[in-house]
Amino acid sequence: xxxxxxxxxxxxxxxxxxxxxxxxxxxxxxxxxxxxxxxxxxxxxxxxxxxxxxxxxxxxxxxxxxxxxxxxxxxxxxxxxxxxxxxxxxxxxxxxxxxxxxxxxxxxxxxxxxxx
Amino acid sequence: xxxxxxxxxxxxxxxxxxxxxxxxxxxxxxxxxxxxxxxxxxxxxxxxxxxxxxxxxxxxxxxxxxxxxxxxxxxxxxxxxxxxxxxxxxxxxxxxxxxxxxxxxxxxxxx
Numbered sequence: 001x002x003x004x005x006x007x008x009x010x011x012x013x014x015x016x017x018x019x020x021x022x023x024x025x026x027x028x029x030x031x032x033x034x035x036x037x038x039x040x041x042x043x044x045x046x047x048x049x050x051x052x053x054x055x056x057x058x059x060x061x062x063x064x065x066x067x068x069x070x071x072x073x074x075x076x077x078x079x080x081x082x083x084x085x086x087x088x089x090x091x092x093x094x095x096x097x098x099x100x101x102x103x104x105x106x107x108x109x110x111x112x113x114x115x116x
Numbered sequence: 117x118x119x120x121x122x123x124x125x126x127x128x129x130x131x132x133x134x135x136x137x138x139x140x141x142x143x144x145x146x147x148x149x150x151x152x153x154x155x156x157x158x159x160x161x162x163x164x165x166x167x168x169x170x171x172x173x174x175x176x177x178x179x180x181x182x183x184x185x186x187x188x189x190x191x192x193x194x195x196x197x198x199x200x201x202x203x204x205x206x207x208x209x210x211x212x213x214x215x216x217x218x219x220x221x222x223x224x225x226x227x
Binding site for chain 2: 004006031033040041042043045048055056059091093095098099104105106107108109110
């Protein structure tokens, strides 16, 4: 049973380019969460999606960032016109239900974005 | 709002030493408490959890007891190994889909 898959594992972009990060949840999981981890900091929630719906994007910057989870295929986190401050590790997690107190979120290995 | 405070790292120990990583929390009601571990270059993995006061979570030799009176959930291990070197995150959840994470504590174990 494959875990949460993320690709690419490492992504290098120049300022102004676009970054696309992909996440395939665990089989049977329909709830996907994206987090950002800056160096020496904990995880910060960005967005919560179910299939074809954004449920909560309160942690995602209003400009340049977008996320989707289509009916078919992986969830995508898209960052347009990247800036150096976007350099971070981006983690995707998935779960069977949205109650994190009883239902574990399983994390992917992350995508480490470096903006030159 | 909810918050989790962990001791600052890095924590540096010799192999077979006793480990304690302190974690205290602020939250209303009765949250569930978690410890996650992040090995170098990997994502977070759930290490253990406790869902009510006085519960003890345990896994791989690690233990933590949910102390409501001191709002704490300290992580302990009797004898650490080099392979335990990682970053450890304390977290809480009150039924929402967004756990509240601490900043993480880096553990370095020397042979």
